[in-house]
Amino acid sequence: MAEEVKLFKTWSSPFPLRVAWALQLKGIQYESVLEDLSNKSNLLLQYNPVYKKVPVLLHNGRPISESLIILEYVDETWKQYSLLPRDPYARAMARFWAKFGDDKVLPSIYAAFKSEGKEQEAALAEASEHLQKLEEELKGKKFFGGDNIGYLDIALGWLANLGVFEEVSSLRVLDVERFPLLCAWLKEFSDAPVIKDCWPPRDMLIAKFIARHQARHAKSSST
Amino acid sequence: MAEEVKLFKTWSSPFPLRVAWALQLKGIQYESVLEDLSNKSNLLLQYNPVYKKVPVLLHNGRPISESLIILEYVDETWKQYSLLPRDPYARAMARFWAKFGDDKVLPSIYAAFKSEGKEQEAALAEASEHLQKLEEELKGKKFFGGDNIGYLDIALGWLANLGVFEEVSSLRVLDVERFPLLCAWLKEFSDAPVIKDCWPPRDMLIAKFIARHQARHAKSSST
Numbered sequence: 022m023a024e025e026v027k028l029f030k031t032w033s034s035p036f037p038l039r040v041a042w043a044l045q046l047k048g049i050q051y052e053s054v055l056e057d058l059s060n061k062s063n064l065l066l067q068y069n070p071v072y073k074k075v076p077v078l079l080h081n082g083r084p085i086s087e088s089l090i091i092l093e094y095v096d097e098t099w100k101q102y103s104l105l106p107r108d109p110y111a112r113a114m115a116r117f118w119a120k121f122g123d124d125k126v127l128p129s130i131y132a133a134f135k136s137e138g139k140e141q142e143a144a145l146a147e148a149s150e151h152l153q154k155l156e157e158e159l160k161g162k163k164f165f166g167g168d169n170i171g172y173l174d175i176a177l178g179w180l181a182n183l184g185v186f187e188e189v190s191s192l193r194v195l196d197v198e199r200f201p202l203l204c205a206w207l208k209e210f211s212d213a214p215v216i217k218d219c220w221p222p223r224d225m226l227i228a229k230f231i232a233r234h235q236a237r238h239a240k241s242s243s244t
Numbered sequence: 245m246a247e248e249v250k251l252f253k254t255w256s257s258p259f260p261l262r263v264a265w266a267l268q269l270k271g272i273q274y275e276s277v278l279e280d281l282s283n284k285s286n287l288l289l290q291y292n293p294v295y296k297k298v299p300v301l302l303h304n305g306r307p308i309s310e311s312l313i314i315l316e317y318v319d320e321t322w323k324q325y326s327l328l329p330r331d332p333y334a335r336a337m338a339r340f341w342a343k344f345g346d347d348k349v350l351p352s353i354y355a356a357f358k359s360e361g362k363e364q365e366a367a368l369a370e371a372s373e374h375l376q377k378l379e380e381e382l383k384g385k386k387f388f389g390g391d392n393i394g395y396l397d398i399a400l401g402w403l404a405n406l407g408v409f410e411e412v413s414s415l416r417v418l419d420v421e422r423f424p425l426l427c428a429w430l431k432e433f434s435d436a437p438v439i440k441d442c443w444p445p446r447d448m449l450i451a452k453f454i455a456r457h458q459a460r461h462a463k464s465s466s467t
Contacts, residue, residue, distance in 0.1 A: 071344060071348075071377065080333075083333055085333070085336045085340070086340065087339075087340055087343060090336050090339045090343065091336070093335070093336065093339065094332050094333070094335070094336040097332035097335065098332045109317050109320035109321045110303075110308070110317070112316070112317070112320065113308045113313050113314070113316065113317040116310075116313045117308070117310055117313055120313065121294060125294075154294065
């Protein structure tokens, strides 16, 4: 019997992309279910009643949510192409930096993009400090996972979206002179066919971020 | 050669307790290193330079931080007495509710204890809504892990501290009529010898929370 594997996602959100990448890397066929977060489907609310967010992975009728937890499930369910390393300490480090990415790096970069003036400078300084730690983690490695794309690469894959934010806002976060390893990783990661294939169209992302940027600017000018 | 297992903790923090419980359940001998968070040791700063927090588990010279990540490490390193279930879906659910405990339940209860009036009522309502979800998870089970204490019981074990908060603040969060399963679980969990042995002295905890409660009250009265 064929397995039922469905991924509830939006066309642009980076978190479901983690799951899509993981499934692609493992060669698992799945069906994408596109959600509109301004008008969530009953199925999404049923499958993720706690957070009401994407991604949700539905596997043979059973839903799993929270992208990093889904990655662990995918890795434990389909053994081919391991995402996490085998060694318990290396696994702990991959989980640690993935959590750090979500808890520290992402909020500081988001704060830098949505603020202005001194507040933006402070957020940018904080983001740079966090990124420096990731830069150090890449020393001597092609990917965070070593020679191949793994769990931590996937968890930090949203950084590859930064170029779009930078283009729209003319803010420079990932400077190649300051973060040469991260920039090299980002290019290597983004160019891998299995990663590239899942990426939303760049022109649509730019249009979306321009609209959001203008709306924010209009709001801050009117108050 | 004997293994080096050291746990950096404070006398009262609930997060290192998770690790202590896990090590006890697995029968692993370890050395406790008591930290004073107002005067952190150089070792703590060296072993957890990112968060500078307890717990840190030092295993044969290698540090791991973040309590839920340490639990996974402990479970993968010492195989006796599994903390997480074997089935990938059950593992995903345990991880999901542990994260929910940290992301939603804990902040809402903390907000209820540190606020007053309408703000407190709102925080309490939110906390109750979250606790209701945990109550439902306990249906038909003695522990969250089933017949035995597991990963999720340990992750939610801080709830057993609520009685002390309630005694100090006279705020009632875990009402037995509303949350009969959670209250029964809490008693069963707290009374298990391996759990009880690690618990900080109740009178010291009460003294600490009274001091904190009074300091907060004095501060809010003076502004």
